[in-house]
Amino acid sequence: MHAWPASEVPALPGEGRDLRIHDTATGGLVTLAPGPVARIYVCGITPYDATHMGHAATYNAFDLVQRVWLDTKRQVHYVQNVTDVDDPLLERAERDGIDWVALAEKETVLFREDMTALRMLPPQHYIGAVEAIPGIVPLVERLRDAGAAYELEGDVYFSVESDPHFGQVSHLDAAAMRLLSAERGGDPDRPGKKNPLDPMLWMAARAGEPSWDGASLGRGRPGWHIECVAIALDHLGMGFDVQGGGSDLAFPHHEMGASHAQALTGEFPMAKAYVHAGMVALDGEKMSKSKGNLVFVSKLRYDGIDPAAIRLALLAHHYRSDWEWTDQVLQDAVARLDAWRAAVSRPDGPSADALVEEIREALSNDLDAPAALAAVDRWAVLQGAQGGTDEGAPGVVSRAVDALLGVAL
Template sequence: MRAWPDLYIPQLHSRFQVPELALFNTAAQKVETLPKKSHYRMYVCGITPYDATHLGHAATYLTFDLINRFLRATGARVDFVQNITDIDDPLLERAHRDGVDWKDLAQSQVDLFMGDMTDLHIIPPKDYIGVVEAMPLVVDAVQKLRDAGTTYEVGSDIYYRVHSDSEFGERSHYSQEKMLEIFAERGGDPKKPGKEDPLDALVWLSQRGGEPGWPSPFGAGRPGWHIECCAIALHYLSPDANDEYAIDIQGGGSDLVFPHHEMSAAQSRSINSQKFARSYVHAGMIGLDGEKMSKSLGNLVFVSKLISSGVNPAAIRWALMGHPYAADLMWTGSLLAQASVDIDRLQLNLARMEVAPTDDVITEVIAALSQNLDTPRALAAIKRWMESTESGATGGVAGELSRALDTLLGIAL
């Protein structure tokens, strides 16, 4: 599937030194510095297209856009791949509820999502891959798991033995009890009769009456959630066989730590023996009125509706960047209102003929981002620069700061 249009990203002046990037690695449970490389591979889990794009999506994809921008600013090549879960139970259920074809629902939501990503100034992935179009890859991945002896059948469905991976559990660090609880909440079936282990993951669901299915050597059906991302990432990111890790960064929201990222990593190791990701990076959840913002609760704030009401997309980015990316955020209208004021103020200051010195603020933004994407610190530096400019300080180059904010923060004014 073709992604949204590419963006022009200005280059920083060579006098600005961009250091290595440190990020909180969920698997290591600490902030780690990514090794300096000329080529990074990043996989970010995409949407299930039936309610797009809400602020939870925006916060997640903004986080990995900032990582992408920073790594590019070091001069590195970043191969960024993202999937679309365009066949899944929630999608089929929504289509049935609304009386529409599931394929039409998925396409309409993908189109809306891509428009929102364009408006939010998110760099598109190198490959934007729907599960349906990748079905031959997924079938092949399931077959490799079968050939490796890591699967078994329950009726005509195929399950993956999670303990085939000796490191199972080491990315999430959850107890068995917590794993079972979350697995049941997030699409798992721990109580299904016939399973060898309650946590064993479905990799192929045999076709049920009235549901879509695809041919395979092991019968018509459709894949489980985790093997989809595993297959797409391993194919489109072309891991270096000499590296200990297949990819550098596995990303998504914190609700994907378990079971999704744990299971995907385990299945990947069973296919190609490499550890899946060097770093597991997760964005916090967005809440509204004291509750997590989610499809099931029906309390979503949609990006497209905000923009159609006149909100500057840069203000949405700014509001989300005012909070640490990995922490949960309770969204309020006042956050967006203040962000809109800040963006208008920034635009006015960048339009001045004389502005405060700009080298120091650019250097501070770079330093802040290098330390686990400390966007609140970066925005605070920009606000201090605005105060200095408004106080009459001179000696800066507004155009250079404007380009740097576009390059590093995706704020294009």
Template sequence: MPSWTSPHIPVLPGVGLRPRLHDTARDALVDPVEGDTATLYVCGITPYDATHLGHAATYLAFDVLRRVWQDAGVDVTAAQNVTDVDDPLLERAEQRGLDWRELAESQTRLYREDMTALGVIPPEHFVRVTDAVQRIADAAAELERAGIGYRVATDDADGDDLYLSVDAARNAYWHLGATSRLDLGEMIRLSAERGGDPQREGKRHVLDPLLWRAAREGEPSWTTAAGHGRPGWHVECAVIATEALGAPVTVQGGGSDLVFPHHELSAAHASNLTPAPFAAAYLHTGMVGLDGEKMSKSLGNLVLVSELRAAGVAPALIRLALLERHYRADQDWSDARLDSARDRSARWSVAFRTAERASPTLPAAVETTLRSVREALADDLDTPRALAILDEAAERGTDDTGVLRHAVLALLGVALPS
């Protein structure tokens, strides 16, 4: 499936620094890159609504990571899924009186438009679950043959559901809690809140995840090696990521609400299919709230990127406003954030007015500023510190403003007005 148009990224003088990143699984800063190549898998959208600012904050954080890696001479390949068949999508389509495929396609199209407007580098692999169903089913059937998957009797379906055994899935690369570092009680609580079914009778372990859902009347289904039905959630990402990028991926990324169960259990599937660790590091972004509440579709308190754009807000301002906070921090959104970004963009636009291509030899002052910006971003993508450094350069003046204008675009993805 096509993704979207890649933005222009200026080449900066010199070579940037490889970032040290906070790995959730180790609770430590690491450089997960080996050699001069990296792979990145960021969990994609379930397209039953347009891109909200929580989505945008996550995809912008990993876009900055790609830019910093590329500035450091690392060749990056990225993949992203679209979960275009899932319970929330089916429910929303029914509420709106739409065919689920029509809803998924329209919202995926709008997501592409939002990412293009925000200047996000597109993934090389952009994969709909519905385009990978047979491969996902083959993986589910393989896990069942290996004794890691097992059937649970189902009265209202065409066949029985297939589950993954977290006990049988334990291996040299994965055990329950390896990614999330959570205790069992917290895992059970989060599973119930985030799409799991710990209460399901017949399972061997309360946290065993669904591998393959047997066909129910009125639901989309496929005839596959795993039976007649559709995929579970976690196996989808495991298959799409490892098929596109190999294993381990350098970084598995997403919002902090995916730490458990999704990333924990995706790793369980992947490490039994490859076999290898699923990822060298796991990065997670904080949640975006509105008026003190997490911004989410279920709560209905969304601020949509498309609606801000339709209201005339420049996408560069949305991007700059979200980068004011560190990617791992939870943050609250307000119109004041846009006002701050608007003021900063105006100041930088005047201070970094020259737009000539940066020269290979840099005057000392701008070289120091560029190095400081690179150092900030190499320190776990510290965009607030990078912005503060650029604020200082804009205030005191610099001897090659064109270099910093290019740096703002290349590293932060923010196009300043002429």
């Protein structure tokens, strides 16, 4: 599976700062100091509907992580998956009377188009669950043979008790975990499981559903969490720098994935930081495909909204905050984009050297994009009020906003 084309990231004078970011596992800020190559895994979409603003906010956050790292002159090894076979996808395909493969391909193409328009930097490896199955099967077999997994009526479950570190990502109690497991794809009430929280690694073939050869596991398809583990271990190895996704993935997805990887390798932790983006709401409720209360990136684009304005609307909110999409949010972003473009269109202006450092400092402080936007706003106001004599300033601002915020002026 291929990703989308990369937009050029302008080089800036000087050097960026190491990133301090909130780690869900420790509950506080950690300073990430990767080696020459920073490693990040971000969980991708289940492609049964178009990219909504909640998706866009999540991928925008981890795009900023990449840009901060690139500004420190590091390379970035970014991996993202596509869950191109899963119950929600199969259910939507059946509802709409469309082949599930065709639905997944259609929505993945649209996702790529949205990411390109929003200038999200692409992953080096963009891997579908289906293409990862040959690497998933041996991992499930290893867990089973090591006693970390067991069979139940042909299905294979992971035993959470096999990982002494289970629970150290989300830090939830058993009751909260059980509730979230039931809400987010688990089956805690299935009789015969050793622990209600045990997640499925391999689902035996069901009539009318797709399945693949699982060697000694029999025909079936992989569980949700082991998919990401197989892809991450294959391309990044253990101890990579950031595991990212929306806050609704902290449990069960990232908790279970960490335990799978730790049981497989005997190493801890799977990732140095677990970073989670907040949820975006519409009309008072979290945007979700199940509720249908969605604002689609593609619909805004087709309506003539500049993707740079969409990106500014995302950047106006701290990545960890939960916030609500409104018409006013978009109007404010359009007005900001117009003001910035007017400011950099002049032949000279106030010096921008301090501004570049303000943006760097804001982003290195837990991706404080709103503070970065406020700094650019101040420069634009000063430019409009009195101008300046630095002929290079507008170009410096334009390049800095592009390189660090992903907004093309």
